[in-house]
Amino acid sequence: MSIYKELQRECYEANMQLDALKLVVYTFGNVSAVDREKGVFAIKPSGVPYEILKPEDIVILDYDANVVEGKLRPSSDTKTHAYLYKNWENIGGVSHTHAIYSVAWAQSQLDIPILGTTHADHLTTDIPCTPPMRDDLIKGNYEYNTGIQILDCFKEKQLSYEEVEMILIGYHGPFTWGKSAGKAVYNSKVLETIAEMAYLTRQINPNIQRLKDSLIRKHYERKHGENAYYGQ
Secondary structure, eight states: OOTTHHHHHHHHHHHHHHHHTTOOBTTBEEEEEEETTTTEEEEOBTTOOGGGOOGGGOEEEETTOOEEEOSSOBOTTHHHHHHHHHHOTTOOEEEEEOOHHHHHHHHTTOOBOOOSHHHHTTOSSOBOBOOOOOHHHHHSSHHHHHHHHHHHHHHHHTOOTTTOOEEEETTTEEEEEESSHHHHHHHHHHHHHHHHHHHHHHHHOTTOOOOOHHHHHHHHHHHHSTTOOSOO
16 A cells, blocks of 8 residues: 555545636646655646546655656646745645636736735735746746746745745746645635636726725735634
8 A cells, every 4th residue: 555645635636626616627737735744745647537537546756756656647747846845845735727717817928916805815915927938948847947937936026935825827827835735726716716806807997906905904914814803
């Protein structure tokens, strides 16, 4: 019996949630889960339809994207996941989708502006979008360089990965993360919802202004602040 059985199960269930939440088309998308004690992470195998995916199909890798256990080829985005785990020690899961509204904003090369309180419930900033990747990086180690892009964007915009758990990759799509694989999937759904709301808001009122700071702070603090009172 594999010593990674529980990690494979966590990763499998998170990937099945992507499908259940309609965040993927066919096999487009993947979730990974990490075991910090063992120094490995689990990820969906590449191109395997969700309807036939099994927990034992999940591939185990180290932080350099070397396969530790598994017979199938891991997701083509594996090196991006590995780079994030190696550099951001406090994340437990990563999710990547091709959800329609999130991708539409990424393809438009725009940050998603904070226009309402649903957005502010989760973060106090716009959702960042990276610039297009340079040609030399595309021709190089593409997926690894996508990870570098993410960290460079956060450094440039002075963002904390523990506060902003989502990003758009220009011309590509969204990556989200969290304390667990389940939280990463939750953030994928939140991002897609915010992306759709922002798009519709701009359609109704192209001149809408950014949400005022007092409302941003109120909604974020009541859910995440020291004196938070949202939930049980």
